[in-house]
Amino acid sequence: MKSNATPFVLLPPRLTVVFTLARLLQRMELSAAPIDARQYRSVATRLAEELGAVPADEPLAAILQAHPAAAELYENLYYAHAGLCRTPLELAAEAEADTLALLARASRAA
Incomplete structure (x- = not known):
């Protein structure tokens, strides 16, 4: 159990x-x-x-x-040295993809 x-x-x-x-x-x-x-x-x-x-x-x-x-x-x-060191890999990858998409939208809007 x-x-x-x-x-x-x-x-x-x-x-x-x-x-x-x-x-x-x-x-x-x-x-x-x-x-x-x-x-x-x-x-x-x-x-x-x-x-x-x-x-x-x-x-x-x-x-x-x-x-x-x-x-x-x-x-x-410690992000600058280790990235999302305590976040599970899947969540870290998702956060990175979301950030890239947001930055792309922001640059298109500018």
């Missing part, structure tokens, strides 16, 4: 702030209530700083797996 349980990964103390900010950003993303733009930007900026200072290892991957908003931010931070 296949389990849907999230695997347990011991969180190193160095990732406590990353985990806390990732969780907060995810809650903000899912909130039905309006979120203050300055507060959102503050959390995202702080998380980006933290993500830039930690190694890409298994515990970080577990945090990003559990928090899609943080994973998207991480991917955007």
Whole structure:
């Protein structure tokens, strides 16, 4: 029988702030209530700083797996070097094709 349980990964103390900010950003993303733009930007900026200072290892991957908003931010931070590194290949290819089509339409309209 296949389990849907999230695997347990011991969180190193160095990732406590990353985990806390990732969780907060995810809650903000899912909130039905309006979120203050300055507060959102503050959390995202702080998380980006933290993500830039930690190694890409298994515990970080577990945090990003559990928090899609943080994973998207991480991917955007490293896009220049790794492309859509956390996005499944099919979705990444689809996004690239959509972008090319949009750019072609924009250039024809200009």
